[in-house]
Amino acid sequence: MWDYTDKVMELFYNPKNQGLLEDNQEPGIAVVFGEVGSIACGDALRLHLKIDVDNDKILDARFQTFGCTSAIASSSALTELIKGLTLNAALQVTNKDIAEYLGGLPEAKMHCSVMGQEALEAAIFKYRGIPIAVHEEDEGALICSCFGISESKIRRVIQENNLATAEQVTSYVKAGGGCGSCLANIDDLIAAVTKESALNIATDIATAQEQLQRPLTTVQKIALIQKVLDEEVRPLLIADGGDVELYDVEGDRVQVALQGACGSCSSSTATLKVAIEAKLQERISQKLLVEAV
Incomplete structure (x- = not known):
């Protein structure tokens, strides 16, 4: 049994915006859909958008999906997230945003949130006349x-x-x-x-x-520390069931919060010094010291 959040189960049992949007040929209104997946592969999603042409804004969104609990909940969450957004703003919605709206998804079900992001992009590309092939x-x-x-x-x-x-x-x-x-x-x-x-x-x-030609500012230092953590440290920790979050930076003191398996691991000190501090010193400054909060 998958460990679904209450929000996932709520949108599975009572999905919002399920169904299709009819094109009533209203002046200044366009109705378009994007489609991804395949029933043969187990998941398929068709996302319908109602667009205010003059303002390039999504007035309404509906979905039709064939799939599991996560697919239905992710599709419903997506429609709630994008209604009222301009198309450019909607294109900034990621699969992470969908998963966060749901309070998280089991990792094995993250493809459902990715499918939603792809259907949204397919619909907007179709509306803008950009062939999927490009x-x-x-x-x-x-x-x-x-x-x-x-x-x-x-x-x-x-x-x-x-x-x-x-x-x-x-x-x-x-x-x-x-x-x-x-x-x-x-x-x-x-x-x-x-x-x-x-x-x-x-x-x-x-x-x-x-x-x-001068030392990094505090803002620059924080941005680089976050970049190194996100792109070089976190993937390794996540692979072992852990994670780390940047808490604060005070001068050369970097405070982090160890999460998941890392937070309860007996070798958490080694994780701080070897996996995190050494990497930050290598990439940014030998003066950086990492401590847990």
């Missing part, structure tokens, strides 16, 4: 032939959700959940994305210091 996620080599998942799509979900294992990728986009022959390629992609993130962080630090 969507960036449809470009690049096909990695998972069982579910038709491209390299670009896998890269995106790794980056946006700080994924560290092939099993996590499977939970988010199903890639690797069929025959399993692509799991080695997914591992290679994770390694490549991790390396690219590390290089980007180093470049950001070097650029900031070069441009300013």
